[in-house]
Amino acid sequence: MRRGMIAMALVAATLLASDGPGRAQSGENEVEEIYVLRSMRRGRVVPSDFCSPTKTGFAPALEDQLSVHSVSVHTSDGRMTGTTDKSIGDMRVCIGQAMDPTLLGTYTEGQFNGITFTGIGDCRLVRGNMPEDGILTHRCFLVMSGLPEPYVGGFMISSSLYSKTPFGAESSPPGYAQAGILIIRLWKKRLP
Numbered sequence: 001m002r003r004g005m006i007a008m009a010l011v012a013a014t015l016l017a018s019d020g021p022g023r024a025q026s027g028e029n030e031v032e033e034i035y036v037l038r039s040m041r042r043g044r045v046v047p048s049d050f051c052s053p054t055k056t057g058f059a060p061a062l063e064d065q066l067s068v069h070s071v072s073v074h075t076s077d078g079r080m081t082g083t084t085d086k087s088i089g090d091m092r093v094c095i096g097q098a099m100d101p102t103l104l105g106t107y108t109e110g111q112f113n114g115i116t117f118t119g120i121g122d123c124r125l126v127r128g129n130m131p132e133d134g135i136l137t138h139r140c141f142l143v144m145s146g147l148p149e150p151y152v153g154g155f156m157i158s159s160s161l162y163s164k165t166p167f168g169a170e171s172s173p174p175g176y177a178q179a180g181i182l183i184i185r186l187w188k189k190r191l192p
Contacts, residue, residue: 031188036073037112038083039066039091039158039180041167051094056107057120060094066179068112080177083169088112095123108142115186118146119156132173134164140180147186154186 043065051060068089072082089112096105108119119142126137137160144154160180163171171178 031190033186033188035112035182035184035186036071037088037182037184038069038071038177039160039182040069040169041066041162041179043167047094050092050109051107056094056096056105058096058105058107060096060105060107062095064091064093064095066091066093066110068110068182071181080181083177089115104138106140106142109146112184115151116146116148117144117154119144121156123158123160134173135171135176136162138162144184144186150188151186152189154184156182156184158182 041064045063045065047060047063051063053059067087068091069083069086070088071080071084073080089110091108091110094107102125104123104125106119106121106123108117108121110117110119121140121142123138123140126139128136130137138158140156140158140160142156144156147154158180161171161176161178163173163176163178165172166179169178
């Protein structure tokens with residue numbers, strides 16, 4: 001499942017990086033923007049007033065702070081080759097347990113490239129100790145709102161991997177792209 005989501009993210013990145021006929025965005029009346037990014041967890045705390053149940057709709061157990069980074073890919077095959085060190089955004093995420101122990105409710109506020117948003121959704125544990133001991137994989141889906149003009153809505157999906165060292169870019173064991181590979185789709189109102 002995780003490989004499938006990463007493959008989907010990288011195919012999207014390849015389409016966006018190319019200038020050929022597969023290009024997803026073009027034209028004067030472009031109504032969709034697609035971003036492929038990487039998130040890294042910078043901190044985790046006991047939920048503050050930011051995560052109040054009246055705002056989130058659930059009782060959060062955790063509050064995460066994440067940075068958002070752009071990625072580089074090979075245009076020939078879509079393989080991710082790196083991440084920028086400089087953050088291009090941040091997210092603050094409230095996380096709470098649902099009735100299903102593998103499902104987590106999420107409330108997010110953040111920004112990337114100056115685009116602010118609010119996201120409500122969920123994350124599901126895909127697999128523990130896979131591909132090796134100490135690794136947890138999740139997939140998440142957020143409906144995005146509170147976007148500035150000219151955006152009318154969007155969504156974010158992620159394929160996330162957390163290791164024994166859950167903060168920053170370096171995984172333990174080493175060699176994994178921690179934490180999330182994000183695909184964000186934003187829609188604009190069509191001009192007449």
